[in-house]
Amino acid sequence: MTRVLRIGQALAVPLALLGLWELAAQAGWVNPVFVPAPSRIAEAGYDMLQDGGLLEATGETTVRALLGLLLAIVVAVPVGMLIGASRIADEVTRPSLEFFRAMPTVTVIPALMILVGIGHTLALVAIMFAAVWPILLGAVHGVRGIERTLVDVARVHRLGPVAATLKVRLPAALPGIVTGVRISLAIALVVALVAEMMTGNGGLGSLVIEARSRYRSADVFGIVVVMGVVGLLLNSGMVWLEKRAGLARIG
Amino acid sequence: MRSRVRAVVLGLGGVAVLVLGWALAAASGSVAGVPAPADVATALGGELTSDRLWSATAHTLLITLVATAIAAVLGVVIGAVVGMSPTMGRLLGSSINSLRFIPPVALIPVVLLVMGFGAGSEVTVAVFAAVWPVLLNVAAASESLRTRYDDLTRIARLSPLARLTKIFVPGAIPATVVGLRVGAALALILVIAVEMLAVPAGLGHEVRFAGDALQLPSMYAYIVWIGLLGVVVNTLINLAQRALPQRGALPAASR
Numbered sequence: 001m002t003r004v005l006r007i008g009q010a011l012a013v014p015l016a017l018l019g020l021w022e023l024a025a026q027a028g029w030v031n032p033v034f035v036p037a038p039s040r041i042a043e044a045g046y047d048m049l050q051d052g053g054l055l056e057a058t059g060e061t062t063v064r065a066l067l068g069l070l071l072a073i074v075v076a077v078p079v080g081m082l083i084g085a086s087r088i089a090d091e092v093t094r095p096s097l098e099f100f101r102a103m104p105t106v107t108v109i110p111a112l113m114i115l116v117g118i119g120h121t122l123a124l125v126a127i128m129f130a131a132v133w134p135i136l137l138g139a140v141h142g143v144r145g146i147e148r149t150l151v152d153v154a155r156v157h158r159l160g161p162v163a164a165t166l167k168v169r170l171p172a173a174l175p176g177i178v179t180g181v182r183i184s185l186a187i188a189l190v191v192a193l194v195a196e197m198m199t200g201n202g203g204l205g206s207l208v209i210e211a212r213s214r215y216r217s218a219d220v221f222g223i224v225v226v227m228g229v230v231g232l233l234l235n236s237g238m239v240w241l242e243k244r245a246g247l248a249r250i251g
Numbered sequence: 252m253r254s255r256v257r258a259v260v261l262g263l264g265g266v267a268v269l270v271l272g273w274a275l276a277a278a279s280g281s282v283a284g285v286p287a288p289a290d291v292a293t294a295l296g297g298e299l300t301s302d303r304l305w306s307a308t309a310h311t312l313l314i315t316l317v318a319t320a321i322a323a324v325l326g327v328v329i330g331a332v333v334g335m336s337p338t339m340g341r342l343l344g345s346s347i348n349s350l351r352f353i354p355p356v357a358l359i360p361v362v363l364l365v366m367g368f369g370a371g372s373e374v375t376v377a378v379f380a381a382v383w384p385v386l387l388n389v390a391a392a393s394e395s396l397r398t399r400y401d402d403l404t405r406i407a408r409l410s411p412l413a414r415l416t417k418i419f420v421p422g423a424i425p426a427t428v429v430g431l432r433v434g435a436a437l438a439l440i441l442v443i444a445v446e447m448l449a450v451p452a453g454l455g456h457e458v459r460f461a462g463d464a465l466q467l468p469s470m471y472a473y474i475v476w477i478g479l480l481g482v483v484v485n486t487l488i489n490l491a492q493r494a495l496p497q498r499g500a501l502p503a504a505s506r
Contacts, residue, residue, distance in 0.1 A: 006341060009338075009341040009342050010341060010342075010344065010345040011345065012342060013342050013343060013345065013346050014345055014346050014349070017346070034364050034365050035365060088261065091257065091258045091261040091262060091265075092261045092262065092264060092265035092268075093262075093265050094258070094262050094265070095262035095263070095265060095266055096262075096265050096266050096269050098482065098485075099266075099478055099479075099481075099482055100478070102436070102478070102481040102482045102484070102485040103477065103478035103481045103482070104436075104439050104440040104443050104444075104477060104478075104481055105440075106440055106443060106444045106447065106455075107443055107447070107454075107455070107458050107473075107474050107477045107478075108474060109447070110447065110458050110459050110461075110462035110463075110470060111284075111462065111470060111471065111474060113462065114284040114462060114465070114467070115282070115283075115284045115285065186354070189354050190354050190355070190356050190440075190444075193354055193356045193357060194356050194444050194447075194448070197356070197359070197360075197448055198447065198448060204357075205356075208357070208360045209360060211360070212360040212363065212364060215364075217364055220360050220361055220364055221361060223357075223360075224353065224357045224358065224360070224361055227353060227354055227357035228349070228350075228352055228353035228354075228357065229352075230354075231352035231353055231354050231357075232349070232352035235352055
């Protein structure tokens with residue numbers, strides 16, 4: 001019974017809001033040309049799923065965001081660990097890194113449009129550029145925060161530099177890296193969408209801009225819902241990975 | 252003290268190496284479309300004495316500030332309600348957890364459709380981005396305050412008002428500031444994104460405009476300026492955070 005009550009409580013507010021929205025659109029309290037009823041949005045979403053364009057665009061955006069993030073991780077983790085291993089390297093790079101991390105990275109998209117053109121690489125390069133800094137700084141902090149005793153343990157066990165890095169430094173720096181990746185994941189999706197909206201080169205970003213310019217309001221709202229679902233799924237995947245990594249560390 | 256001087260000198264050296272690398276890359280002509288740092292500096296100098304840069308900066312910062320303030324009020328109120336009352340938490344939790352994963356940029360087309368190409372659209376999108384870190388932090392802090400001081404409030408027979416002013420408000424301030432720090436940075440990003448995509452005003456528009464006109468030194472000057480602005484905003488919030496008392500409940504996960 002309590003379970004039913006809980007589910008009821010969780011559904012009550014969203015259902016009430018959707019009902020009110022439907023009513024407002026049907027009764028004409030809001031202009032249904034700009035704010036279509038939820039039933040119209042669901043219908044439009046179903047149609048877009050049927051003709052396959054929406055699924056394709058969803059896949060394109062998701063793959064871009066994840067691939068850009070992966071590239072950022074591949075670059076940022078080794079470089080960040082190298083920087084973190086030396087105090088001088090840390091001090092030399094700190095202000096530059098802080099500059100890039102604090103900079104709203106979407107601003108580089110117009111520059112990248114000129115540098116690499118508006119093809120498929122643009123979104124990837126833009127995502128990578130935006131996603132690399134939090135991971136890089138996370139890796140630097142992670143390595144800098146390693147306790148001396150751990151380094152001594154590695155020395156006592158006569159681990160070579162490669163083994164010491166893989167067996168001691170990387171696991172110890174992992175929490176910092178994971179924090180950076182979590183921040184970068186959200187950034188990656190945002191930058192992917194902005195790049196797509198600006199260039200019109202595939203993905204959900206282009207799809208939504210096209211729908212908006214034709215005043216297909218129900219399509220616009222439907223695509224936004226799909227973007228929310230993609231955000232939710234990516235975040236859940238990250239939480240799942242973090243849990244697995246946590247278990248792996250304990251075991 | 253000596254180590255701080257050392258850090259500053261080394262850090263500036265790092266920046267110098269970076270600019271030198273940029274100058275060499277531009278001079279070699281191997282990367283097309285990158286202006287020399289000297290040209291960018293000249294363009295930035297020119298823009299700094301013009302009205303355009305300052306009015307664009309004022310516009311972008313004002314919108315960011317307004318959006319952050321609205322997000323702070325909304326985030327604190329809703330976060331406190333959700334954290335302090337388990338019933339409200341169950342009622343609103345599902346809505347919060349489905350809305351907060353919508354990437355804020357996704358809202359841009361919808362907001363443009365409903366509100367048009369004005370400052371109102373910029374504020375709305377930025378509020379939607381900035382509200383979540385505040386809301387989630389305040390909710391987590393209020394919840395831990397409620398469970399932690401439950402016995403105390405009963406023993407001391409605190410009135411609901413005293414409970415609010417003596418426990419929740421002082422306890423939730425650090426969480427609010429941490430949330431605002433993330434939120435303000437997000438608001439700035441979103442304001443610039445909306446300006447680049449749609450609303451013809453502010454720094455985002457200037458970057459896009461200079462890029463479309465192929466005025467490369469000017470475009471890079473604006474990018475550098477926006478980067479510096481990001482650093483200034485970040486530093487100011489850091490200082491504010493340090494000035495506040497560090498007691499209270501800080502949730503472990505401060506996303």
